[in-house]
Amino acid sequence: MQKIKDYVEAHKERFLNELFELLRFPSVSADPQFKEGVLHTAEYVAEKLKEAGADNVEICATAGYPIVYGEKIINPSLPTILVYGHYDVQPADPLELWETPPFEPTVRDGKIYARGAADDKGQFYMHVKAFEYMVQNDQLACNVKFMIEGEEEVGSANLGIFVRENKERLKADVVVISDTSMISLETPSLETGLRGLSYVEVEVTGPNRDLHSGVYGGAVANPATILAQMIASLHDSNNHIAIPGFYDDVVELTAEERKALNEAPFDIEEYKADLGVNELWGEKGYTAIEHTGIRPTLEVNGIWGGYIGEGAKTVLPSKAYAKISMRLVPNQSSENITALFKAHFESIAPKSVTVKVKPHHGGEPVVTPTDSAAYKAAEQALQETFNKKPIPTRGGGSIPIVALFEQELKIKTVLLGFGLDSDNLHSPNEKYGIENYLKGIETIPLFHKYYAALSK
Ligand code: BES
Ligand code: MN
Ligand code: MN
Numbered sequence: 001m002q003k004i005k006d007y008v009e010a011h012k013e014r015f016l017n018e019l020f021e022l023l024r025f026p027s028v029s030a031d032p033q034f035k036e037g038v039l040h041t042a043e044y045v046a047e048k049l050k051e052a053g054a055d056n057v058e059i060c061a062t063a064g065y066p067i068v069y070g071e072k073i074i075n076p077s078l079p080t081i082l083v084y085g086h087y088d089v090q091p092a093d094p095l096e097l098w099e100t101p102p103f104e105p106t107v108r109d110g111k112i113y114a115r116g117a118a119d120d121k122g123q124f125y126m127h128v129k130a131f132e133y134m135v136q137n138d139q140l141a142c143n144v145k146f147m148i149e150g151e152e153e154v155g156s157a158n159l160g161i162f163v164r165e166n167k168e169r170l171k172a173d174v175v176v177i178s179d180t181s182m183i184s185l186e187t188p189s190l191e192t193g194l195r196g197l198s199y200v201e202v203e204v205t206g207p208n209r210d211l212h213s214g215v216y217g218g219a220v221a222n223p224a225t226i227l228a229q230m231i232a233s234l235h236d237s238n239n240h241i242a243i244p245g246f247y248d249d250v251v252e253l254t255a256e257e258r259k260a261l262n263e264a265p266f267d268i269e270e271y272k273a274d275l276g277v278n279e280l281w282g283e284k285g286y287t288a289i290e291h292t293g294i295r296p297t298l299e300v301n302g303i304w305g306g307y308i309g310e311g312a313k314t315v316l317p318s319k320a321y322a323k324i325s326m327r328l329v330p331n332q333s334s335e336n337i338t339a340l341f342k343a344h345f346e347s348i349a350p351k352s353v354t355v356k357v358k359p360h361h362g363g364e365p366v367v368t369p370t371d372s373a374a375y376k377a378a379e380q381a382l383q384e385t386f387n388k389k390p391i392p393t394r395g396g397g398s399i400p401i402v403a404l405f406e407q408e409l410k411i412k413t414v415l416l417g418f419g420l421d422s423d424n425l426h427s428p429n430e431k432y433g434i435e436n437y438l439k440g441i442e443t444i445p446l447f448h449k450y451y452a453a454l455s456k
Contacts, residue, residue: 007133027088062162117430141449155360190375201357201360213315223317246337251330302322
């Protein structure tokens with residue numbers, strides 16, 4: 001399709017400028033300080049959807065941040081594609097590590113640096129621009145519905161309610177999401193699974209108040225030390241997770257499936273060099289591709305307690321804390337794993353302390369089909385723009401709402417992601433390649449075209 005290439009070429013300055021404007025809104029959903037920024041982002045998204053040609057655009061209020069909805073129903077007998085994305089972003093901290101400010105998008109070396117550049121503003125906006133092209137050039141092959149939410153990065157608590165209450169409005173044949181990575185521009189790939197998530201916060205309490213570490217230290221358990229010991233015991237010497245029952249529901253892949261997975265190009269030396277580590281880590285018996293794709297993991301996201309200010313303070317803290325997340329794979333259940341964690345963590349606490357385990361959000365793992373019309377359409381579309389058949393991979397991240405779409409709407413998802421794992425998602429200096437952005441805009445109309453043809 002030369003036409004879309006020409007359209008992108010003719011409009012790319014504007015496509016970039018509109019994305020830059022979107023990236024300037026500080027839409028951090030986790031921090032109430034950014035409330036206005038999040039709300040303004042929703043307004044901008046709604047306006048842009050309207051301009052691109054969507055009908056019935058609505059900023060749908062929820063108990064949290066609004067969901068932006070828009071649609072174009074050209075012919076009820078054609079298939080309907082539901083585009084999901086999120087306009088909220090992760091906090092930009094630590095700010096001092098950004099080379100340019102997170103909400104002032106800057107191009108360096110062909111990449112757009114800004115919080116949300118790849119996750120997910122740059123990616124969902126490709127769909128808005130591809131849609132604009134299809135509307136302007138009378139190329140729509142399917143009906144399209146957009147649902148862009150503002151709470152993905154904090155667990156999508158209100159989206160579930162919205163989906164349940166809007167089943168008729170959201171009726172579609174497939175969900176397409178661009179919020180994942182591909183291997184590289186030279187090696188296109190399609191993620192065919194996402195991990196689930198159990199997220200907990202733990203609090204370990206020792207004495208009823210902070211103590212002088214000289215006067216009391218030695219006789220009273222230090223909760224920070226105890227917490228460190230408890231956390232260390234959560235992995236055994238083979239880096240298996242040592243929570244009883246943790247692996248019970250894990251589906252083991254067949255030897256052939258594992259072989260196929262490991263055929264994806266992966267340069268371990270390059271990977272280590274990029275991350276600045278001398279050696280990789282991980283559960284014994286599995287490769288790095290498997291560690292991040294098909295195996296469950298447990299990570300400490302943050303750990304604190306006692307004195308962390310300037311200089312030194314000799315104190316035996318009363319409390320220590322940690323935030324711990326577990327990535328889940330089929331068929332683990334987030335509720336079940338959170339319960340196993342809680343029971344285990346409480347059981348290993350020595351009598352010298354008390355522990356509290358507070359569950360945060362969770363989500364279920366998913367595997368998406370590779371034999372569906374939608375997957376094949378995505379494959380053909382990528383093949384055409386990248387001149388290479390995309391490789392199926394398993395993604396390490398989580399988009400909890402995908403399992404919910406299956407459960408509530410009975411619709412499967414295609415993960416048509418154009419980001420790279422090295423885009424610094426959730427990290428300082430997040431970036432998104434201009435080429436990834438423009439290639440994505442080129443690929444999406446092809447996906448619509450092939451999906452319409454293949455679903456006949
Ligand atoms: N877009 C990511 C998920 C992702 C990234 C999937 C890269 C595959 C590859 C999403 O915005 C995200 O960050 N999800 C969170 C979970 C959410 C409940 C906070 C995650 O994976 O930590
Ligand atoms: Mn995302
Ligand atoms: Mn994210």
